[in-house]
Amino acid sequence: MLQGKTVLITGATGLLGSNLARECLRRGAKVIALGRSREKIENCFAPYIGTPSFDCVPADIGKEPLQVQGPVDYIFHAAGSIEFNTIVNRPVDIIAPNVMGTISCLEYLRRQNEAGGGRGRLIYFSSEAVYGRDGTERAVSEKDTEFADALSAPRTPYSHSKRMAEVIVNGYVKQYDIDAVNVRFAWIYGNARYRPKQALFDFIEQAFAGKDILIRNPDTPRRDNLYMGDAMAALLLIAQKGMPGEAYNISSNGDKGNYAGADEIAEAVVAIANQKTGKNVKVLYEKQPSGREGGVRMDNTKLKQLGWEVSTSLQDGMLKLIEEIENHVY
Helix, strand or coil: CCCCCEEEEECCCCHHHHHHHHHHHHCCCEEEEEECCHHHHHHHCHHHCCCCCEEEEECCCCCCCCCCCCCCCEEEECCCCCCHHHHHHCHHHHHHHHHHHHHHHHHHHHHHHHCCCCCCEEEEEEEHHHHCCCCCCEEECCCCCCCCCCCCCCCHHHHHHHHHHHHHHHHHHHHHCCEEEEEEECEEECCCCCCCCCHHHHHHHHHHCCCCEEECCCCCCCEEEEEHHHHHHHHHHHHHHCCCCCEEEECCCCHHHCEECHHHHHHHHHHHHHHHHCCCCCEEECCCCCCCCCCEEECCHHHHCCCCCCCCCHHHHHHHHHHHHHCCCC
16 A cells, blocks of 8 residues: 555654654665654654655644645644643644644645646545544444544543544645545553653653552543553554545554453553563552543444454553563654
8 A cells, every 4th residue: 555655654753653654664664754853853764764655744733834845645744732731822823734734734635636636545544533522421423523522621622623624634635625534543552762741651661660650540441441452453454445524533442351441441551561570569549439520432343344453452451562662662
């Protein structure tokens, strides 16, 4: 599928973008890595700098038009932070790549098509956040988008800009016949050169330092988790076989124990750390559970119909992640 193809990845130094870039390079694609910092791109992809299969484009896709050399076969629009502090304190920095960046990618493909440069495809990185949260336990398929976060909710800049971006993508598909598809990621875990600020990495660091992990709120909802390797396989399958204008959940739907809360993930990390180090680290709870909030489980039937299956359990995925960190694999 990717041999000899030109692939543009926005947000190429992020958790998803960097893993995708390496997978595309392994499969024989030429990768154009776009990110805000040239230094970060060069640090992240040092072995590929100066090779014919790799190009570095420092740019802010949320603030400037997309400009690269030559036609592209695929644009994977992964730019944008997922960190909660950024969502709350710098909401415009969240909204811009999702809305303006998506328009920029689509306009590039429209100009390429009109100039006879070939029909490229956009894969937009959306999120489970489009389904909103109301504290109840819900199973959602791709059509279940009638519920949205309240405008006053802390993560609204993220969730609503993801929803708007999907509207924009589908608008370009309908009005300009652009080839584009939306993918809605569950909570994807894996290693990266530049890791996002997430509790999981704190859990791992603490456990392997011999420190107990404190869970302040054991009632937080379970979430739909998926190991990076499974997510990349799903993503590239959708890029190849997904229908234009459609949305696809990239999720576990709870298969192989992957529907779990932060406390349960901490327990899995501690079990691995204790086995590897011989220590006796514990997960401690600031208060007793009083009733877990409902989470969102994302149905993956549509993805499975393309020929994909979840292959990695939560326990195996956590072990793989920890060994990737230990061995500096990213």
